[in-house]
Amino acid sequence: MSDLTLTNITKSFGKVEVLRGIDLTIRSGEFVSLLGASGCGKTTLLRIVAGLEGVSSGKVEIGGSDVTDLPPEKRDIAMMFQSYALLPHMSVSDNVRFPLRMRRVGNREEQDAKVKAALETVQLTHLADRAPRQLSGGQQQRVALARAIVSNPKVLLLDEPLSNLDARLREEMQVELIEIHRRIGLTTLFVTHDQDEALSLSDRVVLMNAGEIEQEASPREIYDAPATAYASSFLGAANLVPARIEGNVARLADGQTLPVSAGSPDGKATLALRQENVDFLDEGGLTATVITRVYLGSRHRYILDLAGQKISVLAPASVMLEPGAQARIGIAPDRVRILPA
Numbered sequence: 001m002s003d004l005t006l007t008n009i010t011k012s013f014g015k016v017e018v019l020r021g022i023d024l025t026i027r028s029g030e031f032v033s034l035l036g037a038s039g040c041g042k043t044t045l046l047r048i049v050a051g052l053e054g055v056s057s058g059k060v061e062i063g064g065s066d067v068t069d070l071p072p073e074k075r076d077i078a079m080m081f082q083s084y085a086l087l088p089h090m091s092v093s094d095n096v097r098f099p100l101r102m103r104r105v106g107n108r109e110e111q112d113a114k115v116k117a118a119l120e121t122v123q124l125t126h127l128a129d130r131a132p133r134q135l136s137g138g139q140q141q142r143v144a145l146a147r148a149i150v151s152n153p154k155v156l157l158l159d160e161p162l163s164n165l166d167a168r169l170r171e172e173m174q175v176e177l178i179e180i181h182r183r184i185g186l187t188t189l190f191v192t193h194d195q196d197e198a199l200s201l202s203d204r205v206v207l208m209n210a211g212e213i214e215q216e217a218s219p220r221e222i223y224d225a226p227a228t229a230y231a232s233s234f235l236g237a238a239n240l241v242p243a244r245i246e247g248n249v250a251r252l253a254d255g256q257t258l259p260v261s262a263g264s265p266d267g268k269a270t271l272a273l274r275q276e277n278v279d280f281l282d283e284g285g286l287t288a289t290v291i292t293r294v295y296l297g298s299r300h301r302y303i304l305d306l307a308g309q310k311i312s313v314l315a316p317a318s319v320m321l322e323p324g325a326q327a328r329i330g331i332a333p334d335r336v337r338i339l340p341a
């Protein structure tokens, strides 16, 4: 069953079209990330699902009902933003109770039971009587999450909820989100511009580019088999090298060739090479010129000139080459992603 279906959504602000023909279905219990560069339209799409923004055309269905023209409070959704905006004069449990009171859900005992369950889910039962200012940033974030899930919405909408946290807390909350999602299986739409976050949290990643869906796939597939040059450079910053495919080899601009998997049509192509898949060799392989070496502690990053193209490559710290030196590099044929030119 699908909990959220978007059909041919378009949205313009004045003359500017920010969403074009978005079709997206999210299955019950699925965790889907909308990933994309700033301005690609992901927040606008989330706000359309929430009912905070109208569509120019298209249809929004939640739990099988058409909600396109319904206001936010009539949609079975909950939303959590970057700024979690807890009410400072209320205790943790009253903050979590707030949406139930606003929507007049159940009597006091029923509300108590729901608040208790939500606080248990985020493991904050012991802090129920505290005021928000007596909590750490991560704890406040978890209160906001409890408040979002307390009414057991059909769809949970999260807009960059972790982007205000420092790196360590952010990683902790990512793990927490994964575990909470596993426990309660809420259908979730998560907006982020952070590819690591999208890859680590989601069942499916929807990569957006300029108001359109560029590719949607599982994290592994979108990383290992990006469908377009945009997808491969957005996810994991692949090196893009122009080439000509000639059967089982790719010929680079300077005439050097490298073996590739069979099956791609002959002719112009772009090779997408992930920096972690390039190996330094003692002999054979391709020749590239070292431009820069950056020390990263356990490894080096080399910027190389490969057939007139700058590429970035990771190497063990034991590989010591000076700028101007010739490096020999190899890439396993099944690690060379061939994209249309």
Ligand SMILES: Nc1ncnc2c1ncn2[C@@H]1O[C@H](COP(=O)(O)OP(=O)(O)OP(=O)(O)O)[C@@H](O)[C@H]1O
Binding pocket: 013, 018, 036, 037, 038, 039, 040, 041, 042, 043, 044, 045, 193
């Ligand atoms: N209310 C508005 N009026 C006019 N233009 C808007 C409005 N809201 C958003 N836009 C424009 O729509 C485009 C998409 O914005 P949106 O916020 O959806 O992008 P985003 O991908 O979420 O980016 P970010 O990660 O920076 O929030 C942007 O060019 C933005 O300037």
